[in-house]
Amino acid sequence: MNTFNTYSDLTRHMERLGLFHMNLTLDRMARFHREHGRFSMPIVHVVGTNGKGSTSRFFEAIARAHGLRTGLFNSPHFVSPRERVRVNGRMLDREEWVELANAVMDTPGGSDLTYFEFQTCLAMLAFERHDVDVAVMEAGLGGRFDATNVFAPGLTLFAPVGMDHEKILGPTLEDIARDKSGALHAQSRAVTGPQDSAVMRVYRERADSLGIVLDSAESLAEVPPQSALGLRGSHQRENARLALAGWREFVRMAGRESRSEAEAEGLRRAFVPGRMQFIDFGGRTLILDGAHNAHALTAIKRALDAEGLVPDALVFACLADKDFDPMLPLLQSLTPGPVLVPGLDNERAGDARALAERIGPKAVPVSDIAAALGSIGPELKTVLVCGSLYLLAEFYTLHPEFLTPQP
Incomplete structure (x- = not known):
């Protein structure tokens, strides 16, 4: 039975959930994942304080330039929640949002999800429906208890960590890094952009405890100075390098090949509104x-x-x-x-x-x-x-x- 008949029904439900309501556990997401069954598409998880949205867009654009069907989940949105979920760079229409939302609600536990969790699950169902070759999932404000963290990605990219959301994640840079380091999983790979030394200590300790490799983007990729970027600003070159390093690690893991001309095209075509x-x-x-x-x-x-x-x-x-x-x-x-x-x-x-x-x-x-x-x-x-x-x-x-x- 459909919970929502129209997109307006759906938006009223999301408004009732409350944009800023949080309940920091993964219990509801874990139940949804368990009841639905494991998602089979490769997942790239992007975590950090600043630059994770740009890094996600660069990675997605590079993947699409190589001919992959891509899914992208990012937040927040500016005008419509539909901005948060894209397949091959395009938003889904309102009718499909209603269909996917009903599928979320039909899954046991779907009615218990918070605002961000609901949209995370909707995005994963969309990517499954469209049979994407890679799902790029941008974390919300944290790592360990972020809704995106339940899917055990094969690759995690760490954008720079700074002071933000201290009341939720903790009062120090180490506290914030410790929460975000919870996005590291056993039997996965990880790449980090430049970090404060205190952040790197936390990340290294977590990676060592799991027995996994944490590579630096600097060791894996370099964006040529002459490369045109779709996002303006000197800081975007580091985000682009993280995305490019992550992409090269992704294709290595997947047994694919990367082409320099497609890498350049993706970096040039990436776009995010509100980034310089x-x-x-x-x-x-x-x-x-x-x-x-x-x-x-x-x-x-x-x-x-x-x-x-x-x-x-x-x-x-x-x-x-x-x-x-x-x-x-x-x-x-x-x-x-x-x-x-x-x-x-x-x-x-x-x-x-x-x-x-x-x-x-x-x-x-x-x-x-x-x-x-x-x-x-x-x-x-x-x-x-x-x-x-x-x-x-x-x-x-x-x-x-x-x-x-x-x-």
Whole structure:
């Protein structure tokens, strides 16, 4: 019997589950996996604090350029949950989402899943239905208890770890690394991008305890300096190298061959909205970036400096539960111009006026993203928009055309 007859029925169910509701165990996911039966497609798990979304997209694009049928699960979404599940680079239509959601609910335990778990299971059913050659699963905020961690991937890629979600994962970098190291599994392979030395100690200890190899991306791949990347910013070269190293390990394990021209094509075609995305917006340049912690803000500052770019203005907002103090000096260094602080329509959002006061005298609170962009004078030609993925979501809701690559 169908639980959902329409996509609207489904979205109402997901809203009831609550986007921010978490229950950190793998019991519900393990039951779903057990009741459904083991998924047979190869799984590549991408874990980290910053860069895991870009790494996932680079890997998926490289695989697709080699002719593989790909599945990609990533989060969060900006406008529609359908953005989270893609087969061969395309979202599934609403009717298929309803069919897959009913299949999730028909599996014993499906009705007990949290928001993220529900979508993780839906993605796996989609990839099974479309008989993908590889499923690229981006973890949510953790590792050990992340819903994506129940499927025992053959390959795990570790993007850089930084301070974020401390209230959930722990107050220190080692605590966060320890949680993410829980994504390592016996009889699997793993590759890591550059990490803080404290993070690497935790990862090495975990890998040694399992008797598995943890390779560094640097030892497996190099992105030629002349290679064009679909994602802009100097930090993306490390994400691209991690994806390329992971791909080469994947084909070695699968007995396939990698072709340099297809590798280059995949790196060039990868696209993620909101990752140092430059758009022409009414005669000015907007730089949209999801940087929402000190680690990510450092990366975008370095990327802007590398291109000799100093934004004329900044639009910034962040959630109230973020550790703002380490971000403050970075924010103040990003632009000599005004900082517009819009309110966010989000239950976790802080007060825009209080945030503006903390930033300093050049910060001005405004009602929303539209008001922020509308209040910037015509002489300010380059504007950086960052601080929260939910801020970008509000922009893309108003301008969904920028969710796809522009010609």
